[in-house]
Amino acid sequence: MSSVDHNKSALPADKGQKKKKRIHLNGFDMFTVSHLSFGQWRNPKDRSKTKRRDLSYWTDLAKVLEKGEFTALFLADTYGIYDTYKGSADPAIRYGAQVPMGDPSIPITAMASVTKNLSFAITTSTSYEAPYVVAKRFSTLDHLTGGRFGWNIVTSWKASASKALGLPLVEHDRRYQIADEYLRVLYKLWEGSWADDALKEENGSGEYANPDRIKYVHHHGENFHLDGIHILDPSPQRTPFLFQAGTSPAGVTFGSTHAEAIFVAAISPQALAPKVKLIREEVAKRGRDPTSVKIFPVFTPIIGRTEEEAKAKYEEALYYANPEAGLAFFSGGSGIDLSQYDLDQEIKPTDVHVDARVHSALANLQYTSPDIPAWTPRNIGKWIAIGGNGPIPVGTPEKIADILEEWVEVADVDGFNIGYVVSPGSFEDVTELLVPELRKRGLYDPLPGTTLREKVYGEGQKSLLEDHVGRQYRYETYDGK
Amino acid sequence: MSSVDHNKSALPADKGQKKKKRIHLNGFDMFTVSHLSFGQWRNPKDRSKTKRRDLSYWTDLAKVLEKGEFTALFLADTYGIYDTYKGSADPAIRYGAQVPMGDPSIPITAMASVTKNLSFAITTSTSYEAPYVVAKRFSTLDHLTGGRFGWNIVTSWKASASKALGLPLVEHDRRYQIADEYLRVLYKLWEGSWADDALKEENGSGEYANPDRIKYVHHHGENFHLDGIHILDPSPQRTPFLFQAGTSPAGVTFGSTHAEAIFVAAISPQALAPKVKLIREEVAKRGRDPTSVKIFPVFTPIIGRTEEEAKAKYEEALYYANPEAGLAFFSGGSGIDLSQYDLDQEIKPTDVHVDARVHSALANLQYTSPDIPAWTPRNIGKWIAIGGNGPIPVGTPEKIADILEEWVEVADVDGFNIGYVVSPGSFEDVTELLVPELRKRGLYDPLPGTTLREKVYGEGQKSLLEDHVGRQYRYETYDGK
Numbered sequence: 001m002s003s004v005d006h007n008k009s010a011l012p013a014d015k016g017q018k019k020k021k022r023i024h025l026n027g028f029d030m031f032t033v034s035h036l037s038f039g040q041w042r043n044p045k046d047r048s049k050t051k052r053r054d055l056s057y058w059t060d061l062a063k064v065l066e067k068g069e070f071t072a073l074f075l076a077d078t079y080g081i082y083d084t085y086k087g088s089a090d091p092a093i094r095y096g097a098q099v100p101m102g103d104p105s106i107p108i109t110a111m112a113s114v115t116k117n118l119s120f121a122i123t124t125s126t127s128y129e130a131p132y133v134v135a136k137r138f139s140t141l142d143h144l145t146g147g148r149f150g151w152n153i154v155t156s157w158k159a160s161a162s163k164a165l166g167l168p169l170v171e172h173d174r175r176y177q178i179a180d181e182y183l184r185v186l187y188k189l190w191e192g193s194w195a196d197d198a199l200k201e202e203n204g205s206g207e208y209a210n211p212d213r214i215k216y217v218h219h220h221g222e223n224f225h226l227d228g229i230h231i232l233d234p235s236p237q238r239t240p241f242l243f244q245a246g247t248s249p250a251g252v253t254f255g256s257t258h259a260e261a262i263f264v265a266a267i268s269p270q271a272l273a274p275k276v277k278l279i280r281e282e283v284a285k286r287g288r289d290p291t292s293v294k295i296f297p298v299f300t301p302i303i304g305r306t307e308e309e310a311k312a313k314y315e316e317a318l319y320y321a322n323p324e325a326g327l328a329f330f331s332g333g334s335g336i337d338l339s340q341y342d343l344d345q346e347i348k349p350t351d352v353h354v355d356a357r358v359h360s361a362l363a364n365l366q367y368t369s370p371d372i373p374a375w376t377p378r379n380i381g382k383w384i385a386i387g388g389n390g391p392i393p394v395g396t397p398e399k400i401a402d403i404l405e406e407w408v409e410v411a412d413v414d415g416f417n418i419g420y421v422v423s424p425g426s427f428e429d430v431t432e433l434l435v436p437e438l439r440k441r442g443l444y445d446p447l448p449g450t451t452l453r454e455k456v457y458g459e460g461q462k463s464l465l466e467d468h469v470g471r472q473y474r475y476e477t478y479d480g481k
Numbered sequence: 482m483s484s485v486d487h488n489k490s491a492l493p494a495d496k497g498q499k500k501k502k503r504i505h506l507n508g509f510d511m512f513t514v515s516h517l518s519f520g521q522w523r524n525p526k527d528r529s530k531t532k533r534r535d536l537s538y539w540t541d542l543a544k545v546l547e548k549g550e551f552t553a554l555f556l557a558d559t560y561g562i563y564d565t566y567k568g569s570a571d572p573a574i575r576y577g578a579q580v581p582m583g584d585p586s587i588p589i590t591a592m593a594s595v596t597k598n599l600s601f602a603i604t605t606s607t608s609y610e611a612p613y614v615v616a617k618r619f620s621t622l623d624h625l626t627g628g629r630f631g632w633n634i635v636t637s638w639k640a641s642a643s644k645a646l647g648l649p650l651v652e653h654d655r656r657y658q659i660a661d662e663y664l665r666v667l668y669k670l671w672e673g674s675w676a677d678d679a680l681k682e683e684n685g686s687g688e689y690a691n692p693d694r695i696k697y698v699h700h701h702g703e704n705f706h707l708d709g710i711h712i713l714d715p716s717p718q719r720t721p722f723l724f725q726a727g728t729s730p731a732g733v734t735f736g737s738t739h740a741e742a743i744f745v746a747a748i749s750p751q752a753l754a755p756k757v758k759l760i761r762e763e764v765a766k767r768g769r770d771p772t773s774v775k776i777f778p779v780f781t782p783i784i785g786r787t788e789e790e791a792k793a794k795y796e797e798a799l800y801y802a803n804p805e806a807g808l809a810f811f812s813g814g815s816g817i818d819l820s821q822y823d824l825d826q827e828i829k830p831t832d833v834h835v836d837a838r839v840h841s842a843l844a845n846l847q848y849t850s851p852d853i854p855a856w857t858p859r860n861i862g863k864w865i866a867i868g869g870n871g872p873i874p875v876g877t878p879e880k881i882a883d884i885l886e887e888w889v890e891v892a893d894v895d896g897f898n899i900g901y902v903v904s905p906g907s908f909e910d911v912t913e914l915l916v917p918e919l920r921k922r923g924l925y926d927p928l929p930g931t932t933l934r935e936k937v938y939g940e941g942q943k944s945l946l947e948d949h950v951g952r953q954y955r956y957e958t959y960d961g962k
Contacts (some may be wrong), residue, residue: 031621033689042684049682052713053622057595079613080711089692093710096689101711102621109623110590113536128614131643132560140512140583143533144591164613164709201530203523206803208514208577211570228645230575231560232533232581322687 008322021408023443024071024415024456026121027061027427028298031075031102036300036388037421038097038329039322046422052102055110062423065118068431071455072119072150073111074263074417075104076245079128079165080158082332085324088161092332095325099213103340105137112145113421119452120148121243126179128156128165131224131378132231135189138240139232147236147451147462151255152243152263155179158332176250178223181260187352187470190218190239192478195232209233215480216333237462239470241452247275256282257469260456261294265390267367269410272297276412288467294456297407300387300419302394306394314386314394316423324379330384334361338377344373387419397437405443499631502684502889504924505603505896506916508542508908509779512556512583517781518902519578521801527903528797529797533583536591536903540656543592545905547599549886549912550927552936553631553726554592555584555744555898558604561639563813566805567820570641573813574805586618587863600933602631602724607635607660609646612705613712616670619721620713621879628717628943630934633724633744634735636660639813657731659704661869664739666705669698671720673959674711690714696961718943722933728756737763741937742775744898746871748848750891753778755828757893769948775937776889781900783875784910795867795875804862811865815842819858827855845870868900878918886924918945 003124033041033048041048042338050057065073081099093099104122120141124134142149155175162169170178197481198213227274244259246252254263266272280290302317304310321341332339336357341347346355347362357478362375368391369383383410386392391402407413420426438444457465464470472478503790514522522529531538546554562580564570570597574580585603592601601622605615623630627922636656637643643650651659679694698706725740736743743760747753761771783798785791803822812818813858817838822828828835828843843856849872850864874884888894901907919925930940945951953959 005497039687041682041689042687045794052621052716053627055590055625058590059594079617081710081712082811091691093692093695094688100690102624102713103616103618106618106621107585107590108538108639109536109588110594113540113594128611130609132647133609136560136582137584137587140587143583144536144587146534160709164707165611165708166613166708167611201522206520206523206805209521209574209577209581211574214574220946226645227647228641229562229570231562231645232583235533281534292789324687391854 002096009245010026020442021322021414022438022445022447023404023408023438024294025068025298025430025444026075026296026415026417027065028417028419029061029072029073029423030077030097030098031074031104032100033096033106034325035076035098036298036390036419037317037321038095038325038385040317040320040421041096043316043320043422047423048423052100055107058107058111061112061427062115062118064424064427064431066115068427068435070118070414071446072121072452074121075123077101077104077123078151078158079125079156080161082328083160083338084335085328085331087337091324092328095328097325097328098341099418105141108141109144112148117450119148119150119241119448119455120145121152121241121452123152124152125154125156126182127162127167127170127175131182131185131189132226132228135186136231137392139230139235142235142237142240143232146454149237150241150243150452152245153179153258154181154245172248173250176254179254181221181223182343182468184228184460184473185217185219185221188219188471188478190228190234191464191470192473192475192480193217194234195401195475199233215475215478218419218480237451237453239464241456252282255279256288256293257286259293260453261296261311264297266296266297266411267364267389267391272407272411272413277457280412286469289465291459291466292467294414295412296415296417297411297413298388298405298419299416300390300429301400301422301427301434302392302421302426303397303400303433305396305433309395310394310396311411317386318382321382321385322383323378326381326383329379329388330361330381333389338380341377343378344376346376349374369390386421390419396434400434401437401441401443404410404438405441410444482544484685484956496766496845498605501923502895503926503928504613504889505775505777505927506549506911507777507896507898508546508551508900509900510542510554510556510904511558511579511668512585512588513579513581514577515806516557516768517577517800517871517900518802519777519806519866521798521902522577523802524797524801524903526906529904533581533788536588539588539592540595542905542908543596543599545908546595546911549908549916550925551599552896552927553600553602555633555931556604558585559639559642560606560609561635561642563809564641565816565818566809568818572805572809572921575781576803576809578809579808586622589622590625593629598927598931598934598936600629600631600722601626601932602633602722604633604636606637607663608643608651608656610668612663612670613709615639616639616667617712620671620711620716623716623718623721628934629881630718631722631724631728634660634677634739635666635726651706653729656697657720657735660735661738662702662704662949664955666698666700666702668720668954669700669959671715672710672951673944673954673956674698675715676956677715680714696956696959699961718932718934720945722937731762733760736760737767737769737774740774741934742777745776745778747778747892748845748870748872750888753894755889761893767950770946773938773946773948775895776893777896777898778892778894779869779900780885780897780913781871781873781907782881782900782911783873783902784878784881784914785909786877786914788877791875791877794902798867799863801868802863804859804866807862807864807866808858810869811819811842811861814870819861822858824859825857827857829856849873867902870930871900878914882917882918885919886922889924
């Protein structure tokens with residue numbers, strides 16, 4: 001596998017300094033009534049309410065993304081409820097800001113059975129499930145999807161989640177240390193336990209698997225203990241493709257060690273560029289090819305065949321946007337309870353009494369939503385209720401493609417996690433309108449191969465790259481400790 | 482819901498003492514290469530090897546069971562590997578005795594998307610996952626299957642599993658005490674947290690759910706701590722339909738408290754009858770209708786259109802049966818390492834030096850497999866390798882139906898967990914050959930309704946019966962503690 005050059009993801013025709021990157025689009029959704037666009041469930045075009053009740057929500061969505069040759073459907077997840085705004089979880093519950101929430105691992109095989117190329121990445125925390133349990137579940141998912149599976153590693157920061165789980169909330173940096181050990185336990189199971197030739201399936205001898213080619217993992221670390229073989233033979237990718245988010249120093253250390261793709265949120269390519277540069281430097285410091293870690297900012301385009309059509313969709317989004325839900329999300333994520341301000345009184349970024357985090361949030365909004373009429377909490381909540389904190393460019397496919405190109409060029413990103421206003425409508429717009437434009441520009445030409453890792457690094461590259469930390473634990477060299 | 486009479490599952494025409502029970506058939510499988518019939522994966526007719534790699538194994542199986550109006554597909558599971566025989570896990574690994582093993586929750590939505598009536602029950606242990614995690618996953622499964630979901634509650638007895646999970650193996654009776662608290666935590670989330678009218682979905686007010694109709698669970702017990710609302714609104718059944726196995730005193734206490742169906746293994750209806758009587762008495766002691774707990778023995782019929790055809794299938798099963806895998810399974814389950822005896826030397830049940838558990842096992846085999854030529858360990862392993870410890874009646878649909886009827890009459894069981902020799906072939910035989918015969922006899926007439934609980938208790942009975950312990954925690958009366 002080591003002979004595969006994963007830089008071939010750059011198009012052959014593009015040489016020299018200004019070569020165009022082959023970009024990835026991931027659908028970005030969550031098993032909840034509103035992920036990043038709040039109140040939009042009231043729009044009859046939005047099917048988000050049916051996620052829990054109707055498998056066809058998922059199978060139809062998967063077909064739309066498959067048609068648009070999206071790389072993956074990325075499903076966020078949480079065990080916590082936003083409870084900062086008004087000091088209560090009530091606003092989030094009342095207006096459906098990421099609650100109710102289902103388990104994203106469950107609809108995957110229904111979607112996999114109606115697709116051939118689309119991959120599926122889910123968020124799972126290293127804080128709430130034993131590594132052995134997760135190892136088995138993820139190997140099952142990777143097997144049954146034919147290697148079209150990815151994991152978005154999170155460590156869980158919400159106090160509400162730790163209370164629900166009945167576990168202490170671990171301090172931020174310590175969570176990443178635990179997650180590091182957690183990942184190494186999983187590599188031992190996924191990479192180290194079964195040799196490539198351990199599975200025999202020999203009718204003559206009756207030997208199904210050769211125990212002499214299967215190692216016991218004896219892990220006795222600071223946080224985890226395990227003695228056993230991996231209970232499942234290696235799946236197509238062995239280790240699922242690894243996503244991560246988090247731009248704190250501890251998060252970057254963890255991500256540049258383990259992640260193959262990093263999901264970021266940023267207001268502008270200019271603001272993102274130094275962060276991407278830092279991530280790639282940190283990746284290089286760990287002996288990895290800095291271009292091998294793919295960076296995906298969240299992006300919620302509102303696309304119309306004409307500027308007018310796009311503008312009308314934006315107006316529709318504003319009509320349905322729920323400020324209270326937006327504020328529940330904003331306050332929960334930032335830790336600032338905006339209910340301390342009058343809902344309709346303008347907050348000036350220059351007001352000295354305003355919390356620095358509010359300043360920063362306002363600066364963000366100013367960029368992503370320059371047409372907010374006045375900086376009142378109500379308006380902040382309303383604009384947040386379209387695409388969350390991320391950019392919501394509005395326009396024709398040509399305009400949106402220009403913006404994406406700018407992000408790729410300025411910020412050196414590798415693609416986008418595409419959020420939605422209405423689902424699957426927003427994704428249909430990308431598939432029907434934006435993808436043909438990107439393709440025309442030579443920006444979009446998904447790689448062959450069946451597994452998620454091959455879609456990113458090229459055909460044949462099913463396993464972790466040679467320079468990835470997980471390869472240290474491969475069967476041939478793993479010492480069983 | 483309380484007005485539904487779940488005894489209407491007896492056919493209207495059948496009155497008086499000798500009324501015929503409406504029986505249930507469940508498909509009995511496991512996400513592994515051989516569940517209870519070992520070595521059969523070498524038969525080209527068996528598709529068990531493809532379970533991990535090919536979703537169509539599951540969707541095709543589901544269609545066969547749906548056609549036969551099976552009540553549910555019941556998937557066993559484990560985190561442990563049998564390691565008693567020869568004091569090693571090697572025989573189980575080498576011959577594929579329940580290893581490799583996948584996660585049974587994963588293929589369910591693929592199967593649900595191609596069926597309308599078939600339900601799905603999976604085994605999950607109360608020992609290895611936090612209640613909050615399981616509550617969310619199972620609510621998701623119950624939502625997405627439209628209430629066609631059941632849980633087989635186990636407490637995990639294998640030392641190999643506890644080592645793999647890095648947790649101490651808890652003593653048998655204590656495990657059931659912990660499981661009792663675990664179930665009560667789940668009832669609080671499933672039954673007690675959300676009122677029936679908590680979900681609003683009101684476009685006008687923008688209210689998605691009413692927090693005033695959602696209770697926080699504040700559980701602080703001996704083994705579990707939890708503060709939070711159930712993160713998902715109630716699914717069609719709220720609490721999934723509850724299966725349980727285990728005939729130890731602690732197991733019966735737990736089952737008669739919580740189970741709605743109990744899965745048993747027995748060699749004959751005569752041997753089973755007193756156990757069933759005891760279970761029903763224990764159920765009645767707890768204030769529950771003793772007929773409301775459904776009893777399902779495991780049963781692996783080998784069916785042919787003629788006696789000759791059935792006999793030929795049996796001979797084929799013997800041809801592929803793997804004695805070493807059978808012995809790994811037998812020794813693991815019984816705790817007796819049969820490798821202490823010469824593989825080909827006869828063990829006489831009358832030999833005084835033979836362990837009492839071997840006596841008992843031999844007596845079992847004598848009943849289920851009377852044609853074993855000699856009681857050598859090799860032969861024991863070989864016959865165990867067809868259907869495990871359970872009965873493997875061989876014959877025409879008429880003969881098998883006679884046997885099932887005898888079990889129902891003598892042992893007062895409510896149906897059968899149907900094991901397979903080859904999958905889906907053995908299930909196809911039941912659907913194509915046995916089911917028509919059962920139907921002709923008025924034994925088989927699945928109830929209307931969409932949820933698993935309605936299929937068992939009658940249309941409209943989606944929720945737990947009024948006399949079930951879980952109903953104590955329903956929203957209306959639950960105190961939030």
